[in-house]
Amino acid sequence: MCLALPLRGEAPRLAQPIDCTLGEDCYIQNYVDHDPGPGYADFTCGPLSYDGHKGTDFALISRAAMTAGVTVHAAAAGRVTALRDGMTDGVFLEDPAAVKDRECGNGVVIDHGEDWQTQYCHLQKDSVSVTKGQSVKAGAPLGRVGLSGRTEFPHVHVSLRHDGKAVDPFNPDGDHACEEMPRRTLWQDPAPHYRPGGMLSAGFSDAVPAYDHVKSGRAATVHLPADAPALVVWGFAFGGRPGDRVMLEINAPDGSRIISHTVELENPMGLFFRAAGKRRSGSAWPKGVYHGQVSLQRDGQHLGTQHTTVTIGP
Numbered sequence: 683m684c685l686a687l688p689l690r691g692e693a694p695r696l697a698q699p700i701d702c703t704l705g706e707d708c709y710i711q712n713y714v715d716h717d718p719g720p721g722y723a724d725f726t727c728g729p730l731s732y733d734g735h736k737g738t739d740f741a742l743i744s745r746a747a748m749t750a751g752v753t754v755h756a757a758a759a760g761r762v763t764a765l766r767d768g769m770t771d772g773v774f775l776e777d778p779a780a781v782k783d784r785e786c787g788n789g790v791v792i793d794h795g796e797d798w799q800t801q802y803c804h805l806q807k808d809s810v811s812v813t814k815g816q817s818v819k820a821g822a823p824l825g826r827v828g829l830s831g832r833t834e835f836p837h838v839h840v841s842l843r844h845d846g847k848a849v850d851p852f853n854p855d856g857d858h859a860c861e862e863m864p865r866r867t868l869w870q871d872p873a874p875h876y877r878p879g880g881m882l883s884a885g886f887s888d889a890v891p892a893y894d895h896v897k898s899g900r901a902a903t904v905h906l907p908a909d910a911p912a913l914v915v916w917g918f919a920f921g922g923r924p925g926d927r928v929m930l931e932i933n934a935p936d937g938s939r940i941i942s943h944t945v946e947l948e949n950p951m952g953l954f955f956r957a958a959g960k961r962r963s964g965s966a967w968p969k970g971v972y973h974g975q976v977s978l979q980r981d982g983q984h985l986g987t988q989h990t991t992v993t994i995g996p
């Protein structure tokens with residue numbers, strides 16, 4: 683017997699609101715918070731959320747990707763009822779008070795009728811390409827992913843509201859059954875796949891890189907001199923949980939293993955990186971292409987691997 687309730691007031695079916703491939707050049711960092719108390723939980727009961735979060739955060743893997751330009755699209759047809767542009771990207775990182783009451787940053791609100799609305803936040807300064815009152819089709823470009831308002835990483839925050847209340851498109855009935863594949867979503871088929879964590883990028887460097895360089899996409903080098911003081915491989919990842927294992931490996935041009943190192947996480951981490959490497963022992967590294975590999979594992983399950991190479995030589 684089917685006990686499903688009818689859809690509430692012509693709920694829109696949402697298209698992916700960002701021009702990227704989930705699991706490749708973007709991922710979902712946070713979902714709507716389903717925990718009514720001071721804790722937080724995404725619709726699977728996992729920790730990819732934070733207290734009071736009312737939307738879905740589609741994130742890019744680096745600030746370099748943001749600078750290259752990634753379009754934000756209307757998730758469904760409707761009319762633009764509000765927008766803001768002109769706020770500088772990255773201000774929150776330097777002066778959190780500067781975004782007070784303007785947490786969304788540069789953003790767009792679309793009315794889909796029947797009291798359904800979507801809102802898109804943190805767009806790049808001067809990128810908003812629609813006007814107030816404009817009718818848009820599903821998939822219409824609205825602007826570009828940025829870092830405006832209250833955000834520390836490049837992403838578009840998309841919230842869905844009905845009668846002014848937040849609705850999780852992954853679990854619109856709010857039954858919070860802790861399932862990764864809810865019975866009904868408000869996404870067009872196929873709904874975005876839930877990833878409980880994974881690798882975002884990996885690279886080589888001659889020292890443990892600054893975290894800021896990892897996040898910005900500037901940490902990796904593809905070429906090192908033979909007298910580089912050390913050979914370090916690092917991996918950038920999201921959704922870490924205590925007990926997760928990060929496995930880092932470097933293989934020499936002749937295929938021999940230079941390092942194989944496992945780090946266990948002690949704390950939950952939304953975004954993090956780990957690095958491992960070896961100091962030069964002789965006067966020079968053998969020339970050639972070195973292969974690096976960084977994987978994330980949870981309870982024996984593989985959550986992702988990133989491969990990277992560096993060429994050592996003149």
Ligand SMILES: [Zn+2]
Binds near residue numbers: 735737738
């Ligand atoms: Zn958000």
